[in-house]
Amino acid sequence: MTLERFQEATVEAAVEALTRPGGSHRFLIADEVGLGKTVSARAIASKLQLQKGRALNVVYMCPNLDIASQNLGKLMALQENWPKPEDRLSLVLGKRPSPGRTDYRIYSYTPETSLPGWKPGQRTGRTAERDLIGSLLLKAAPTAWRQIRTFDRARDGSKRRLFGSNLGEPPSYVKRPFEAALRELMGLERKKLDLGLQERLACWKNPLPEVILRCRAALAMAALRDPLIRPDLLILDEFHRYADLIMPAGTVPTDPHAAELHQIQRKLVEALIGDGVNGPALLLLSATPYRLHRLDQGAVPGDRYGHLIGLVRFLHGAAGSSQADLAESAIRAHHSALARRDDKPSALAEVEGAKRELEAALRPVIARTERATAIGGEVFDRLVNEAVVEPGDLTTFRHLAHRVAKTKGALRSWVQPLWSSVPYPAETLFNYNICKALNTHLPASTIASGGERPAHPHLRALVDNRIPKPSTIDLDALTLPWLAPTRPWWTLGGRWGELASTGRLHGKALLFSRYKGTPTAVAAWLSGEVDRRTEHRRDKAKTTAFLRPSAKAPWPLVALFMPFPTLSRAFEPARGDRLGLNEVRRRARSDLGQWLKGRGISVAPAGGSPRKPWRLAFDLEQALGEAAPVTAALRQLGKLVEPESWLRKATSMSATKSEIIALADWMLGAPGIVVARTLRRHEPDVARDKDHLKREFRFAWGQLRPYLGQRQFAGSVGHRKRRNKTGGYPESLRQAVFEGGLEATLDEHVAVTKLVGSGGALDILEKCIVGRPGRVQRRTTRGARSARVHAAVPYLGAERRKDRSGANQKLRSDILRDGFNSPFWPHVLATTSIGQEGLDFHVWCDRVVHWDLPRNAVDFEQREGRISRYASLAVRRALAERYGAGASAAWSSPFQAIFDTARVAKRDGLGLERWWSPAGHNPTSITFSMPFSLGGLRLKRLEDELVNYRLALGQPEPHLFEAMIEHFGLPRDEARRLALNLSPAMSIPL
Secondary structure, three states: OOOOHHHHHHHHHHHHHHHOOOOOOEEEEOOOOOOOHHHHHHHHHHHHHHHHOOOEEEEEEOOOHHHHHHHHHHHHOOOOOOOOOOOOHHHHHHHOOOOOOOOEEEEEEOHHHHOOOOOOOOOOOOHHHHHHHHHHHHHHOHHHHHHHHHHHHOOOOOOOOOOOOOOOOOOHHHHHHHHHHHHHHHOOOOOOHHHHHHHHHHHOOOHHHHHHHHHHHHHHHHHHOOOOOOOOEEEEEOHHHHHHHOOOOOOOOOOHHHHHHHHHHHHHHHHHHOOOOOOOEEEEEOOOOOOOEOOOOOEOOOOHHHHHHHHHHHHHOHHHHHHHHHHHHHHHHHHHHHOOOOOHHHHHHHHHHHHHHHHHHHOOOEEOOOOOOOOOOOOOEEEEEEOOOOHHHHHHHHHHHHHHHHHOHHHHHHHHHHHHHOOOHHHHOOOOHHHHHOOOOOOHHHOOOOOOOOOOHHHHHHOOOOOOOOOOOOHHHHOOOEOOOOOOOOOOOHHHHHHHHOOOOOOEEEEEEOOOHHHHHHHHHHHHHHHHHHOOHHHOOOOOOOOOOOOOOOHHHHHHOOOOOOHHHOOOOOOOOOOOHHHHHHHHHHHHHHHHHHOOOEEEOOOOOOOOHHHHHHHHHHHHOOHHHHHHHHHHHHHHOOOOOOOOOOOOOEEEHHHHHHHHHHHHHOHHHHHHHHHHHHOHHHHOOOOHHHHHHHHHHHHHHHHHOOHHHHHHHOOOOOOOOOOHHHHHHHHHHHHOOHHHHHHHHHHHHHHHOOOOHHHHHHOOOOOOOEEEEEEEOOEEEEEEEOOEEEEOOOOOOEOOOOOEOOOHHHHHHHHHOOOEOOOEEEEEOOOOOOOOOOOOEEEEEEOOOOOOHHHHHHHHOOOOOOOOHHHHHHHHHHHOOOOOOOOOOHHHHHHHHHHHOOOOOOOHHHHOOOOOOOOEEEEEEOOOOOHHHHHHHHHHHHHHHHHHOOOOOHHHHHHHHHHHOOOHHHHHHHOOOOOOOOOOOO
């Protein structure tokens, strides 16, 4: 990703602050949501490494595993061959990297898991941490270790053992640093470690968690002091969510035990952050830096005004106390000026003067760029769906209210908000206390039995497609296995063409609700409706997936998903705005014939039974390419096929005209060849690697085939125009791949993902497929049941699973986020607002659905900021419209050519409009309005607040700024002029 002008200016300002002699080496980037703060951080790391001329240790810290997993990939682009390290400080030293030549060493942690004791409660860490601790204590304090073993065995029999029975040998370089850190943290510098531990074990009420916590902290401290791990650049992303790390409470707890834990925490923080002079360069990232919270989600004491003063003092550090004093005076003067309500000219003049002084005081340590101060106009198209209450809805409400009043009277206040938000509450609220009020005798209207009209006003409004519009979700479009490309290579056909012709092709939808029960309910209903629409009466008993290989005749299916390394280079499909499908076929047939002729394949006269395209494909690959890579790839199929049985003893160097025509048509839609062509366009050198074919085939056969074989796609793939043709589902799929533009979609996806992230083209494709549909629980009159979720899924945060060996698997939330950011299922992601700050959902999503209104303008902005981001789907539509007319070179990515053309075009202003908010191509924000409810009034107030909030977003006290605007009736341009502007790029002409 090339930096835009505002980012270049921000990087320069940050590097100057982080390297200023005698300075604090601290800087805050507070750019608005979605403006690429992590990308700027990566560029800062690159410049710092060049200045140092040696390996740069980069430590990235963020509040949760979701954000860490997402953004680590962007930082890993600095050193793509860097192996992903352990994600806990206590473990990273056990697998310390070698001191070999590298430009960057990149680590990623969360404060909760890497700074032990930060959150209340007894946390004993992972098995790997405890095993390392046990092996170290066995050597350093054998007597204390035997006592610990005794405590572990004496635990309640229902509890698992904390320490394993077979402890390995710890790395020799860990022993001394661990012992030294443990002595320091426990105050045992002048006492034998073994004896000191024994004394502490005797004092603690619950010794095992206590000793594990201190040992985990000692491992973390030892790691922070190791020269191969100690940070040179420390990045604290979304730091406002764990601001107590840098702005601790001023008082030490009076309880001795709590005071000791507090001391351990502060020692760890000192080892991590330093004092600003001898510590690492410290880069803070947050779009809302003046709303500070503790790691336990409680608010940091004080108001935003006090938070700003404390934050500025921290940024200036001890070395910059005088500059901090000046900044505090400017903050107070600005606060006083905003509070004036007397003579308008005098008050506004004072505000403008105070604003200039405050900008000058803050720019050395803070940079912030905002769309509201750089470009005009709304960044979303705002649509309202009218949600009408029907008699069945009132039946559900009456049942819920009656049961709660009868058995759980204290919960009566929850009835109305839960009923208005959660569809089918009796079915889905089993995780809420209110569910205990419901018995098993449920009215029919409270249960989703299938095929009925949705029993919730919002749900009916969301899927009402009597008039196709972007504010609704088209249930037919949910059955598409992939989204249409932004710029198709030819006129789409099949179900994609049908939906496009009626204005029903849109991007994905991100749905936000207030309660956790809503995402599950909405996702289950939408997915269930997809299941119902794709079932045929005669097929109800059939649940087996399509595209399952036949043991008797597996080769046609194997060939369909084989990325033939030689044959896939025969031709590129023609591309053109109004190119018809028949013309694409005609050119493909001609190009294939010319390619075969140039390689000595003659046209034979017709005679006998023609070879099937799959058989001819294997024959030509054998005749013109190398057999070994294909055979090696086929070995992955195990006993399904004999790997060498595709080879013929004598290869033919001829083919009939009809065979060539059939093969050309087959190659246009064979998924394996489509994948091979996509990879060649983006990474031609890698695609020629013989060993690479095994991975390509593994993806096409092992991931893409099972996904495309799901029975829910039968309606879209087996379009009515193709249902009477021979070849069954595989042949229908091949034609759908061609007519639905899958190749153009994959090309666009790889191009945009490489633009905003890192990794190779095949790495990107491998992350696209979610895999098996998930399941959610629901309650019915027959007891608990589960429902499949696939086209729409709930997203409820990071949970790391374990495999059978106990090793950590990829986060389920990672898989869902990667799938949602791909053109494949899920097409709807339903979630709550909690914990989604900093996450990207924009790659294929163009709609935010506010199922429940956000509580305030801050939440409004955070929700919409998930998709209003760099190179989003809406942005790509604008780029394709403006720069897509030029032809791309042969065997190059057409969409990458669009990006390249846009990149070299004349730059306008700061780069925000072209890559973030293009005029006329806004994403859509969808809300609901019930007649006679307060929702309409709340929505109008929120939208009015949002306009002023976006101007006030970078203000330390936005409410005071908004009140001033409202009191003096300032027009937007005047308000923009008085808004605090901390962008280093303010001097760039717009």
